[in-house]
């Protein structure tokens with residue numbers, strides 16, 4: 001046996017990609033089960049997209065909220081759909097490049113509550 005062969009071989013667990021472990025790859029589409037356990041409170045949807053809606057006192061309050069979400073989105077270069085309907089704003093996250101909801105969507109969605 002050579003010296004190299006004596007080392008403990010890497011196990012499958014050592015080399016498994018993050019998406020197979022507890023913390024998924026930030027840009028891999030989550031399974032329905034992963035999404036179910038990670039969905040931020042108040043959010044709904046499926047593995048295609050997640051969304052939440054807020055209602056404001058005035059139209060402009062909603063517009064200003066949408067602006068804060070947009071600024072945050074620019075800062076992280078991850079952009080949710082924003083739908084302003086009078087005093088309601090719906091924020092919808094998916095990762096277009098991945099074709100569904102990723103861990104990045106979930107973490108960005110969770111951060112939106114601080115912008116309310």
Ligand SMILES: C[C@H](O)[C@H](O)[C@H]1CNC2=NC(N)=NC(=O)C2=N1
Pocket residue numbers: 077078079080093094095096097098
């Ligand atoms: C290069 C840059 O990161 C990508 O084009 C980003 C920009 N913002 C994005 N936003 C969202 N929601 N999904 C994407 O796949 C995405 N791609």
